[in-house]
Every structure is written in C-alpha cells, then in structure tokens.
Amino acid sequence: MNLALPALVPALPAFGAAATLATGKKAPGLARPLAIVPVAVSAVLALVVALQLGTGQTLDAATRLTPTGGPDIALALHLDGFSSLISVLVGLVATCVQVYSTAYLKQDPRYPSYAALVSLFTAAMFLVVYSGDLIVLLVGWEVMGLCSYFLIGHHWETADARSASLKAFLVTKLGDVPFLFGIFLLGADAGSFRIPDVLAAAGEGRLGHPTLIALLLLAGVAGKSAQFPLHTWLPDAMAGPTPVSALIHAATMVAAGIYLVARLLPVFLLSGAALVVLAVMAAVTMIGSALCALAQDDLKRVLAYSTVGQLGYMAGALATGDREASVFHLVSHGAFKALLFLAAGVVIHAAHTNSISAMSRIPGLRKRVPDAYWTMGIALFALVGLPPFSGFFSKEAVLTAAEHAANGEALTNSLGPASAVPQAAGWIVLISAALTALLTAAYATRLFLVAFHSPAVAGAAVADHEADAPYSPELDEADPATAEPPAMRWPLWVLAVPTMGFGIAGLRSDWLPALLDGGSLRPSGVTAVTGTGLAVVGVLAAYGAWRSATARLGTGRPAPAAAGRVPEQAGAPAAEVIVADPGRTLLGPLFGPARHGFGVDRLYHALFVRPVAAAARLVRFLDREVVEGYVQGSGIGANLLGRAVRLAQTGNAQTYLSALLAGVVLLAVLVAV
C-alpha cells in the first residue's frame, strides 16, 4: 500500500492551517476554501486508506525520527481497523464542522484564525489516530490540547471564555503530566515507544510495572476524556463556539483518551486493579454527569454533561475489557453528539440564547428551525438508546460487555484471558450503565420538551429580554428565514445518516466487528430488554413530570417545587419567569447541587485554586518586597557612592596632583618598609 496516502491525511490539514494563517489577513476570501478543502480531501483520503487497508489487516511503517539515549523515537504509522474507523469519523465530523462554521461564524472577524486552528486540530487528531509511536502520539495529543485551549477562548472578550480556556488547559495538563511519565515508564519497560512493540511486550508479560503504567496513563485519559476527578473543564469549555464544541468537545478530542486505552488495552488487561479503578471512575462519571445534565439550564451544558456521561460509557466498556464495544460507542456517539451540538448551534443562533428555559418562552421556535428540530430529535433518540438508532446498538454493546464481564466471561477478544477482567468491574459498570440509561432518557426528554414543546406563555415579554439572557456571544441574523442557512443545514443531515444507520453495522460479525477485533457486537437479549425498558421508563417519567409541571403552570398557581425561577435571568424584569421543568420534580432535593455540578468546582476552588492563589501572593510579596528591595538597594547605594565621589572632582588640577603625590609617597613608603 502506498504510504503517501496515510501520510497525507494528517499533513494536509496542517498545511491548510499554515496557509490559512499566512493568508488570513491579506486575502480573507481565501480562508473559507482553505479551511474546507484540505480537511475534506483528508476525509476522503482517510476513507480511501480505510478501504485500501480492508478488514483484518494492519499496516506498520516507521522511520527513525531521532535517536535518544534509550528507546528511539520513530515517525511511525500503525494502521488497523480501529484507526481506519476513527479517522473516517474524524474526517467526516471535521468536514461537517468546517462547512457549518462558514455560516455559523460568517460575521466573525477572527474567522481565519479560527478555521486555521480547527484545521490544525484535525491534523493533530489524525496524527494521534495514525501514529504508531507513543511520543509522536503525545505530540498530536498536546497539539490538540493547545488548539482546544485557543478555540475555547475564541470569544476572549468575555471573562467566561478566558477562564474556561485556562481551566481546560490546566486541568488537562494536570492529567498529562502523569500521562507523560506513564509513557516513559511504558517505553522503558517495553524497550520501545512503538505501539506494536509495546503490545508485543505486554503480550509476553515483559512489562515490569503494569499497574503503575496503567494508572499513570489513566490520569491522562481522565484529563483528556473528562472522566470523574478531572471532568470539570468540559462543561465550562462550552464557552467556545458551538462547532468547536461539536468537533473537539464531543466527537474527537475527548474520545482520544478512550482511543488510546483501546489501543493499549492489552497493557491495561495486565492489571486488574487499574481496570477496577477505570470502572469506578466511569461509574461515578456516568451517574454524576447524568444527574447534572438533568438540572442544567444551558443547552450546551446539558450536552456537555451528556458527553461526559457517554465517555463514561466508553471507559466502562474498556474497563470490562471489550474495546470493540467501546470504539463502537465512540463512533456512534461521535456522530450523534456532533449532530446534537450542531443542531444546538442552529437553535442558539435562532433563539439568541443558550438557556432552554428562555427558549421555551419563544413561540414557534421549532417552526423557525425545522431541520434542527428534527435532527436534534433523531440524535436525542440515539442518545437515549432507542432502537433502531445507532445509540441503541452501541449502548447495548457496552451493556452486553459489562454483563459478560460480570459473569466472569469478559469479551476480551483474544487480547487477554477473560479472567483478566475482575468481575467487580463488570458489576460496577453494568449497574451504573443501566442507571445512567434511565437518567439519560430523562434528561434527553426534558431537554427536548422544555426547549421546543413548552406551551407559549401568554403575553410574556419574550423578545425584549434576550439581551440579558445567558451568555451567547454568537453574531446572528434575526431574520427567521435565514436562521438555517444551507451551510448549517446540510451538515446536520449528513451526520443524521450515521446517527440513524450506523448501528446496523454491528449486527453481523463480518461487518463492523471484522474491521475491529472480530468479536460480537450484537446486543444480547436480556440487556437489550433491560436497557430499552429503562430508557422507556426514563422517557415516560420525564414526560409525566413535564406534563404535571405544565399542568400546574397552567392553573396559574405554580408550585415552587415543580416550577422554578431562573436565577440567571436576574436583572431583567422577566426575572419571575416560570418554566415547567421536569428536572426539578425528578431530582427533588438533588436539583440544586446537581445544577452546580455537585460542588466539585467549589471543592476544587477551595482545595487547589485558593492555596495556589495564596502561594502566588506570597511569591509576589517576596519578589516585590524582598528580592526587589535588594536590587533597588544596590542601585540606590551606587548612586549615593557616586555622589560622594563627585565631591572630589573639583576641576583643580593641583588638587588632583597633590592626591597623586600623596598616593605615590604612600605606595613608596609601603613598598620600602
């Protein structure tokens, strides 16, 4: 197979990014084609590479990049079914997002730099997917983090975006430091940074510290994929433009952590403890984020918490040793979550607000954005996991994997013995995944009903107060006819196709599984019934709660427990807005904490931010008052000395000569005596 093709896939968007940056100021008209064409060509090339590679094949190629004292660093490719599948997903979503952005950021003066960063991000993601060397993979990994930082801070005029970008950067770096050491340790143990060598070493049991390596790597994965202790950056990252959220914070970058674990799963299978840690992490993430999602008012934050939860599903599947199910869910989630975000962008564009309770007061919103309404419905169905949408099959695959692991017969697909997966991990994932299926159904239903189906508030002052609505910096056209420009409409439907149909690919073992490890992705009977049943229960519960809340609202005497104020609207006369929010009824006393992410942010603020700020103040004091005191003192001392010496400078030559003579005499006496 021609090596130029896979090498071009990451290279083209990188060149596109450089070209966009170089010409962005001089020829802004070129920015759009330069943004779209390289990414689209890369997507096609990724597809071609995947087709050429076929199923059950791997391709390894390497050229030594630099000799080191220890294992060499190589510019290596490692292509297999996983990388093919994910690169096609990345190409598809990135192309859709670039096309969508041309309309979404039409009037943005910083569009060229934005497009360049998205292209650069795409290149980095391709690099991560294709790289066969852990160090090169790390380069792509960090470039992605950097692009994410810049793109979250795209609207840097607002304090929200600035602090969110910093937070995302710092939190992910916090995970990346142990990750780096994990890679070093893995390379040192295996004697090579090449992924095939590492896997071979893991297979032969040559790794000296599998648990330590796995736990160190998990820290980086938790940071990148927003798992429990380090998940806090992702909801805040929604301050970035919506297409960026769709690409980076839903479909690709956050999935990179999952992809990495999937690649290195044989290493993780050597350590039961790491798998249990991963399972607990995934379980806490899933349930916590689903509860949070049920209470959020910001449309994008609901989706962000949902992303965190779905990543928890993938991590859970990995904890049960089934990377097929994990990657299956990764791809289907990538498609439907990107679709959800892009549709949300259209809705936000049209509604001028991120708040779903504010949207609920806009009459006829769903008629203004019919395409977004329908595609969002489809994607939410997939998220809930109702057949026949893709989310159903992939979620069932995860549940099936957990069920098998709980029975002690994990679907490791010949990567390791089934006994490598502790049964506890299986049970943890199974129970939390079932519970999360219920909660996911509830919040998805709540989102859809509140945003689109709330009864119009009679005589409400709707359009006047949108300026005070929660932060939505996007420029947009108020004209409903252009609420959905074609460039924003078509990517939705393109992504809706895999959302609806991709799940079928897992049904037969010679379709998708043949590309991956060859196991079964078919949902088993018990979990399918349980999972779907729980999802239906969740939907019905949310619907019932919404109906009763709406009914109470209709009587004009809203119960305070069921129909809440929206405190974010403070300042506007409409602060007394009443919205029928089923989340309040369903969560009860948990609603308040869930709305604020269970205080994790506040805890981190108290635990980390404040001590660091205090230390910074101390350092500032030491620098300003102590160190600088010495510096200033030396300056002032030299000044005073100079003034004293000046007094001797009278201009009288005879005085100088007298001093000279005295000196000579003194020296002569000293020498002579």
Add this chain to the structure above:
Amino acid sequence: MHLVYPAVLAALLFAVGVYGVLARRNAVLVLMSVELMLNAVNLNLVAFDAWLRDSLHAGQALTLFTITVAAAEVGLGLAIVLLLFRARGTADIDRATALGDPAESLATEEPPNGAEALKGQAAA
C-alpha cells in the same frame, strides 16, 4: 667629587619643583616648576653617568633627549597657557576648573529625587 653633592642638589631641585607645581597659582610658574623637576632628573642622570663611568654614556645621551623633549613640552605648555589667558583673561590655575564635576550641578543632570522615584515604583 662625591656623588652626594649632585644627588642632594637634584633632590632639592626636585622638591622645589614639586612645591611649585602643587602650590603656585600662575600657570607659567607651574610650567617652570615642571622644568625644575625635569632638570633635577637630568642632573641625576649626568651625575650617575659620570660616577659609574659608563663607556657608552647612556645617561648623558638620555639627558640630551630629555632636554629636547622638555623644550618641546615647554613650547606646547606656553602655547596652552597663552590660549588660556586669551580665553579667560587670567592664567590662574585655581580658576581654570571648567572640567570639574561640581556637586551642585547634580540636580540639573538627573531627574529630581531619582532614588525616591525608584523607591516609589518598588512600593507600587
């Protein structure tokens, strides 16, 4: 003749020259005192040349050089004194202090209270 006579004479001459250079106020007299010191040295050179019976007479030759150099030097010095007198109307060395760096001109060369300003920045 014993060496001590010319040596003592030379020392006296030199001392008188030093006194003149350091204490006289008139520039012409200062120049003359310089000549006295030079000639004290010349005397020493000749005396020691004779006393050591140097066959090459290096001391005497060097004296001739010194006399020549002294003549040139005095010519230059007198010219400078002449110019000084023309420019300032006086040949008084005590009043020719234009190249000095008097302390009172400090305030005009530096921003006022430079050190205090720096301290103020540090506090801010």
